[in-house]
Amino acid sequence: MSDIPWDLRRRALKDSLRHDKRVKEAIRQNLKELIAEENIITSDGRKLVKIPLRYLDQYRFRFGQMGSGTGQGKGHVGEVIARDGERSEGIEQPGDQPGEQVYEAEISVEELTHMMLEDLALPWLEDKEAQQITTHTYNFDDVRRKGSMANLDKKRTLLENLKRHAAHKEPKVGAFRDADLRFKVWSVREEHHSNAAVYLLMDRSGSMTTERKYIAKSFFFWLVRFLKLKYHTVDMVFIAHDTEAQIVPEQDFFTISNSGGTMCSSAYRVALEHIQQYHPHARWNNYVFHFSDGDNWHDDNSHCKALVTQLLDHVAMIGYGEIHYQDESTFYGWGTSFNAAWSTLHTELSTIAHPRFNTVAIKQKADVYQALQTFLGGREGAGSLSESGHITPSA
Amino acid sequence: MDNPRFDELRELARRLGLDFFEVMFEVVPQDIMSEIAAYGLPTRAGHWSYGKVYNRQRVHGQMGLSKIYEIVLNNAPAYAFLLDTNSEIANLLVAAHVYAHCDFFKQNVYFAPTNRNMVNVAVEHALRIDEYIDRYGLDRVERVMDIAFAVDRHIDFHKGLVRKSYPTRQVIERERKIHTYADLFGEEELSLTKVVIGDHFPPHPEKDLLWFFAHYAPIEPWERDVLEIIREESYYFYPQFETKILNEGWATYWHAEILNQYPGLSPSETIDFSVLHAGVVNPGHPMSINPYYLGYHLLVDVERRWDKLYAAGKSPITGRQKLFEIRSQDNDLSFLANYLTQELADKLELFAYGYACEHGPQGTKKCQKCGELTVMSRKVEDVLHSLLAPRYNYGVPRIVITNVSDDGSLLLEHERNDRGPLDLKYTEKTLEYLHELWRKPIHLKTFNNPGEAITLTCTASGIEIMK
Numbered sequence: 012m013s014d015i016p017w018d019l020r021r022r023a024l025k026d027s028l029r030h031d032k033r034v035k036e037a038i039r040q041n042l043k044e045l046i047a048e049e050n051i052i053t054s055d056g057r058k059l060v061k062i063p064l065r066y067l068d069q070y071r072f073r074f075g076q077m078g079s080g081t082g083q084g085k086g087h088v089g090e091v092i093a094r095d096g097e098r099s100e101g102i103e104q105p106g107d108q109p110g111e112q113v114y115e116a117e118i119s120v121e122e123l124t125h126m127m128l129e130d131l132a133l134p135w136l137e138d139k140e141a142q143q144i145t146t147h148t149y150n151f152d153d154v155r156r157k158g159s160m161a162n163l164d165k166k167r168t169l170l171e172n173l174k175r176h177a178a179h180k181e182p183k184v185g186a187f188r189d190a191d192l193r194f195k196v197w198s199v200r201e202e203h204h205s206n207a208a209v210y211l212l213m214d215r216s217g218s219m220t221t222e223r224k225y226i227a228k229s230f231f232f233w234l235v236r237f238l239k240l241k242y243h244t245v246d247m248v249f250i251a252h253d254t255e256a257q258i259v260p261e262q263d264f265f266t267i268s269n270s271g272g273t274m275c276s277s278a279y280r281v282a283l284e285h286i287q288q289y290h291p292h293a294r295w296n297n298y299v300f301h302f303s304d305g306d307n308w309h310d311d312n313s314h315c316k317a318l319v320t321q322l323l324d325h326v327a328m329i330g331y332g333e334i335h336y337q338d339e340s341t342f343y344g345w346g347t348s349f350n351a352a353w354s355t356l357h358t359e360l361s362t363i364a365h366p367r368f369n370t371v372a373i374k375q376k377a378d379v380y381q382a383l384q385t386f387l388g389g390r391e392g393a394g395s396l397s398e399s400g401h402i403t404p405s406a
Numbered sequence: 407m408d409n410p411r412f413d414e415l416r417e418l419a420r421r422l423g424l425d426f427f428e429v430m431f432e433v434v435p436q437d438i439m440s441e442i443a444a445y446g447l448p449t450r451a452g453h454w455s456y457g458k459v460y461n462r463q464r465v466h467g468q469m470g471l472s473k474i475y476e477i478v479l480n481n482a483p484a485y486a487f488l489l490d491t492n493s494e495i496a497n498l499l500v501a502a503h504v505y506a507h508c509d510f511f512k513q514n515v516y517f518a519p520t521n522r523n524m525v526n527v528a529v530e531h532a533l534r535i536d537e538y539i540d541r542y543g544l545d546r547v548e549r550v551m552d553i554a555f556a557v558d559r560h561i562d563f564h565k566g567l568v569r570k571s572y573p574t575r576q577v578i579e580r581e582r583k584i585h586t587y588a589d590l591f592g593e594e595e596l597s598l599t600k601v602v603i604g605d606h607f608p609p610h611p612e613k614d615l616l617w618f619f620a621h622y623a624p625i626e627p628w629e630r631d632v633l634e635i636i637r638e639e640s641y642y643f644y645p646q647f648e649t650k651i652l653n654e655g656w657a658t659y660w661h662a663e664i665l666n667q668y669p670g671l672s673p674s675e676t677i678d679f680s681v682l683h684a685g686v687v688n689p690g691h692p693m694s695i696n697p698y699y700l701g702y703h704l705l706v707d708v709e710r711r712w713d714k715l716y717a718a719g720k721s722p723i724t725g726r727q728k729l730f731e732i733r734s735q736d737n738d739l740s741f742l743a744n745y746l747t748q749e750l751a752d753k754l755e756l757f758a759y760g761y762a763c764e765h766g767p768q769g770t771k772k773c774q775k776c777g778e779l780t781v782m783s784r785k786v787e788d789v790l791h792s793l794l795a796p797r798y799n800y801g802v803p804r805i806v807i808t809n810v811s812d813d814g815s816l817l818l819e820h821e822r823n824d825r826g827p828l829d830l831k832y833t834e835k836t837l838e839y840l841h842e843l844w845r846k847p848i849h850l851k852t853f854n855n856p857g858e859a860i861t862l863t864c865t866a867s868g869i870e871i872m873k
Binding site for chain 1: 778826833
């Protein structure tokens with residue numbers, strides 16, 4: 012038997028890295044669909060999420076599922092031994108079970124967020140005003156000969172020891188001297204932060220179904236993640252409204268029960284008051300996003316417009332997302348999409364020509380991606396974006 | 407590795423009639439074992455798909471879901487890898503098992519054409535592919551490999567690895583006797599007839615898709631070489647595919663026989679051995695067949711039956727001699743078809759299963775029984791059919807190239823009496839792969855689930871399906 016240093020011949024690691032790279036590519040190519048993936052949106056605090064990828068198959072000519080095979084054991088002819096989807100893993104009938112082999116990739120939410128950012132080409136949202144908070148961060152970024160033993164840099168110390176011995180033609184790690192010791196040293200860096208407050212406004216009237224809320228939820232999920240990358244603290248204020256608006260805790264926001272009619276202005280009013288009181292424009296970057304199905308009381312629309320115009324003086328951006336789709340089938344993209352007419356609320360709001368006010372329509376899951384792009388991606392090129400102050404994505 | 411007991415086992419195996427190449431044993435850690443299992447041939451060129459298998463294998467190994475005790479490569483000398491956490495008795499079992507595998511590699515007729523220097527050939531392949539990666543970039547080389555792997559089982563084992571190009575079109579004159587027995591009647595007149603050869607392209611339905619594309623597709627020399635490399639490795643693995651049950655059965659039969667006759671086992675080792683052996687031949691999951699289990703019991707049954715015949719003077723050879731004959735001559739198809747009896751099928755409680763209703767696997771329920779898998783039959787012919795069907799033709803659909811028309815478009819045909827309809831999504835993607843090589847339209851005649859003929863056409867603008 013030869014003494015092969017197995018650890019030095021790790022070619023599988025190379026191929027497994029290549030595979031990982033392909034997984035990343037597959038994720039990147041399918042961000043639009045993944046953006047509303049339930050696993051991710053509901054990942055509450057979990058760092059790693061599993062996402063199904065149907066794009067890593069190695070295609071070949073193969074039979075459609077036939078479900079036949081050979082088994083062994085008791086059971087009279089005609090006896091049911093399994094049902095679809097009940098077969099346990101690990102059965103390998105050669106070429107017999109194409110089935111659904113969905114590859115599940117594990118990826119951190121953070122990495123996914125970065126991918127999204129890259130792909131969406133989102134601008135790092137600008138700092139607005141005075142950078143009012145200063146924090147100190149400590150980085151170990153230097154090495155010296157003197158220092159506290161607690162900060163001993165063991166690796167470098169070993170190397171120095173080895174070098175010294177090697178210089179005496181004895182390449183080994185031997186007795187240590189003070190001259191070998193190396194210590195990690197830190198430096199202090201001052202960082203200025205600005206803060207952001209996000210106002211999430213959502214229609215909770217009877218017409219906002221669970222699916223519609225889910226769209227709002229996916230959007231908010233990513234939005235908050237992007238903002239957290241930029242700002243030291245992100246305050247979130249959740250405002251749910253029907254005919255009246257109130258500030259609710261996050262956990263209630265998406266599950267809150269449906270009721271009554273709709274008066275969107277109520278939410279804008281609460282937001283405005285809250286901003287003036289707690290997040291003054293001079294010190295906070297405020298973002299207001301409102302999701303509704305646009306089914307607003309008709310005579311409320313002009314109030315909304317007035318309030319939005321007023322709010323624009325206090326905030327960095329206002330986004331209005333209108334979720335309307337016929338039924339589930341068009342939402343998931345397999346039904347015939349129809350060209351939904353904008354609601355009167357939208358018509359009213361779209362007359363506001365302001366570079367920091369955007370609207371989008373969401374007709375299906377993948378449009379969440381479009382919404383993020385419109386709301387967050389558009390600011391840099393606001394001039395070219397819209398003369399009328401909004402864009403209407405063709406979904 | 408130096409284990410004097412391995413030498414004793416080797417000599418015992420030889421005395422019992424096994425004939426094998428030298429075996430080089432290597433003891434490797436779990437990770438390396440996973441790696442070798444993922445590659446099949448540890449020295450071959452890398453590909454991301456091995457990384458995928460390796461990741462899964464490694465995780466399974468670490469979690470104790472699947473443990474690979476041993477891997478042996480068909481090569482001269484043979485290489486056998488043992489897991490470093492194997493107990494001594496596990497290693498003895500594995501060594502005996504490996505000697506029998508190597509005997510099978512050397513003596514079974516289906517392995518005769520395999521390259522016994524494949525471990526080194528694979529190294530050369532890997533070096534060439536590395537060179538192509540340097541020259542043409544990883545993405546391009548990987549792409550060609552992806553395409554080649556999509557059809558790597560579409561080879562023609564009987565035509566062999568090395569083949570001549572088709573004859574070019576020419577008219578030749580051939581002598582023909584006036585009638586068949588003319589010479590017997592002294593009428594030796596011959597007539598000359600004109601025969602056109604190479605008129606139809608390809609001259610016969612072509613099964614070896616990889617060879618065809620490597621030779622006739624408008625691709626660059628290095629791309630041809632990548633296809634040929636993968637084709638050659640596929641030929642190397644083919645005999646292992648078609649003798650899985652027999653080969654494992656043979657190795658299991660012999661590790662039991664050798665260790666039973668080996669005098670060097672202590673009583674406690676004998677018990678440990680029996681436990682291990684019982685684990686190897688356990689029936690496994692009720693809806694799949696453990697090849698060790700089936701192969702082993704079938705061989706034991708044949709030996710018993712032929713011993714009986716021999717004793718009764720009805721067979722010139724003993725049971726053991728019969729087994730050696732089977733090991734030399736059979737593959738899984740012939741082994742099962744010739745020797746599986748109703749009695750043994752009953753004893754092993756084998757059955758064929760399938761969907762209870764004619765709707766088959768479908769998303770929506772059409773009747774009460776939809777989606778239910780039931781025991782279909784315990785008759786030996788049905789059990790045989792269920793065992794053999796997936797072992798035929800390298801386990802892939804029978805697809806042949808039947809025509810290249812004047813405009814260069816290629817016609818593939820899926821044989822009508824094949825096991826079943828194709829997975830359409832996969833078929834479309836595979837046709838797109840092939841179109842990348844062929845660049846002209848490709849048609850595939852096949853059939854759908856109700857059995858209607860359909861034709862898929864792949865052009866630069868995509869796939870069309872026509873009834």
